[in-house]
Amino acid sequence: QSVLTQPPSASGTPGQRVTISCSGSTSNIGTNTVHWYQQLPGTAPQLLIYRNNQRPSGVPDRFSGSKSDTSASLAISGLQSADEADYYCATWDDSLNGPVFGGGTKLTVL
Amino acid sequence: EVQLVESGGGLVQPGGSLRLSCTASGFAFSSYNMNWVRQAPGKGLEWLAYISSSSRIIHFADSVKGRFTVSRDNVKTSLYLQMNSLRDEDTALYYCARNLIGWGYGSVTYPVFDSWGQGTLVTVSS
Numbered sequence: 167q168s169v170l171t172q173p174p175s176a177s178g179t180p181g182q183r184v185t186i187s188c189s190g191s192t193s194n195i196g197t198n199t200v201h202w203y204q205q206l207p208g209t210a211p212q213l214l215i216y217r218n219n220q221r222p223s224g225v226p227d228r229f230s231g232s233k234s235d236t237s238a239s240l241a242i243s244g245l246q247s248a249d250e251a252d253y254y255c256a257t258w259d260d261s262l263n264g265p266v267f268g269g270g271t272k273l274t275v276l
Numbered sequence: 277e278v279q280l281v282e283s284g285g286g287l288v289q290p291g292g293s294l295r296l297s298c299t300a301s302g303f304a305f306s307s308y309n310m311n312w313v314r315q316a317p318g319k320g321l322e323w324l325a326y327i328s329s330s331s332r333i334i335h336f337a338d339s340v341k342g343r344f345t346v347s348r349d350n351v352k353t354s355l356y357l358q359m360n361s362l363r364d365e366d367t368a369l370y371y372c373a374r375n376l377i378g379w380g381y382g383s384v385t386y387p388v389f390d391s392w393g394q395g396t397l398v399t400v401s402s
Contacts, residue, residue: 168320201388203321210371210392211313211321217385254321256387264337265387270320 169194170255170268177274183243186271188255190236194266198258200238202231205252205270214253215240242273250275278302278391280372285396292362292400298355298372298393306350309375311389312357314368314398322368325357326381335381340366362400369395 171189178184188200202215213222215231218238230241238257242249255268284296298310312324325346326335334346345358355372373389380386 199384203389210394211389212392213376213388213390216376216388222390256321258382258386263382264335265323267321267323 168269169259169262169266170257172253172255172268172271174269175272175274177276178242178245179276180245180247182245183241184245184273185242186240186253186255186273188238188240188268190238190257192236193261194236194257194259195233195238196236197260200231200233201256202229202240203254203256205254207251211254245275247275249273278374280374280391280393282370282372282393282396285370285398287399287401288362289402290363290400293358293360294362294398296357296359296370296372296396296398298357300353300355300372300374303374303391305353308377309380310348310355311373311375311387312346312355313371313373313389313392314366315371315395316365316368319368323387324370326375327355328380333381359398362398364400367398367400369397371395 199217203211204214205211218233219231228243252270254270259266279301281299288294309328311326324337327346343361347356372393374391376388376390
């Protein structure tokens, strides 16, 4: 049971905009930056968003991140079939004094 | 091209030991802090260990503290995870992951891992 709560699944149709939430607390998201990873089927995770809303080079601007209070969101616009993957949020937890990952959200493109 | 290649996984009995390796290439390995992350079958990601570029700072998740050790050889551009007293619940795909440069454990930009290996599978079973 992760301290960061993500919906187990999300879905959308091509071209649609979808959001994935990551809910935490004052000891983690409330006071620290949030990062997002994408894990395509059968592959290793890849950094998608860091420090709430920063995109590494090579990540399309269709992907965006935001944070408010103790929650964070990943938004994907212009949904593509290639976006079908598992998505994980991550942050630091001051109470646990260590990094934590969300349980992951499986995105299906219908 | 940045490459991280893990090896050393396999089948081991409960209570046994295994040493994983991660060989890095394509970047200045000695300048980067490194991590180990695992993923149990069908489950999410779990951070395990952190080692600074100079090996002076090391941290472990509570789940492996006292059983696992981490080390690195900057000359061989390799990262290691020594796993002892293995349990069934240690069965997972083990990844090495490169820290975003310039940021360390507990910093505002942690855990940010900008390169990952393909993973090596560890199965603990009798």
